[in-house]
Amino acid sequence: MAHRQDDNSKRRPSLSMPILRQSRAHDAAGTLTLGNLVEGLGDRSFGWAIVVFSLVTLLPLPPGSSLITALPVLLTTSQMVLGLPHVRLPNRLSRTTINHDKLRRTVLRLRPVTRRLERHLTPRFEGLFAPRHERLLGLALFVIAFTLFLPIPFSGWFPAVSLFIFGVGLIERDGIIASLGLLSGATSVLLTIFIATSLAAGID
Numbered sequence: 001m002a003h004r005q006d007d008n009s010k011r012r013p014s015l016s017m018p019i020l021r022q023s024r025a026h027d028a029a030g031t032l033t034l035g036n037l038v039e040g041l042g043d044r045s046f047g048w049a050i051v052v053f054s055l056v057t058l059l060p061l062p063p064g065s066s067l068i069t070a071l072p073v074l075l076t077t078s079q080m081v082l083g084l085p086h087v088r089l090p091n092r093l094s095r096t097t098i099n100h101d102k103l104r105r106t107v108l109r110l111r112p113v114t115r116r117l118e119r120h121l122t123p124r125f126e127g128l129f130a131p132r133h134e135r136l137l138g139l140a141l142f143v144i145a146f147t148l149f150l151p152i153p154f155s156g157w158f159p160a161v162s163l164f165i166f167g168v169g170l171i172e173r174d175g176i177i178a179s180l181g182l183l184s185g186a187t188s189v190l191l192t193i194f195i196a197t198s199l200a201a202g203i204d
Helices: 002-009 016-029 034-040 045-057 066-082 100-109 111-120 131-149 157-172 175-203
Strands: none
Touching: 016 034, 016 045, 016 100, 034 045, 045 066, 045 100, 045 157, 066 131, 100 111, 111 157, 111 175, 131 157, 131 175, 157 175
């Protein structure tokens, strides 16, 4: 029993807890916006921004909402391409409000994914995140994020989860997990192209 307690005490804190904690606090204060949530999560702004904004695209919203919710992801990844030192959100986008209950349900729905990630996360292969690679990574992520922006049925969930996985890897400086996110993102891009070409062929 003591050994089991020691193992439990050494478990890494859940990745979802900082998001839910900040979301709950800002919701109680009536200040739950995209800007406040990202700012409250602290340093490594690109990683947290990608995680939060990919979660926002997974919220249960009306069809076509991805045209709007994908914009913060596109903005964040484009800033990586430009080599900016941290995320800069326009005031209007920063003031966008979020529904805490919907965010919480989305985070909990992803728990099977985050639990698996948390068991393996550790700083490794950190050369992937070297400054000389940042713009290339940003470009790859921008392409993945662009698939969220396309109004193609059944294609949004996969790239959003891929971006989420990469963001987690970036926060924890885990090059293996980040590479997994990139690989699944590339697969999602190919899937989107396949669906788009299939729809076009059906129309013809």
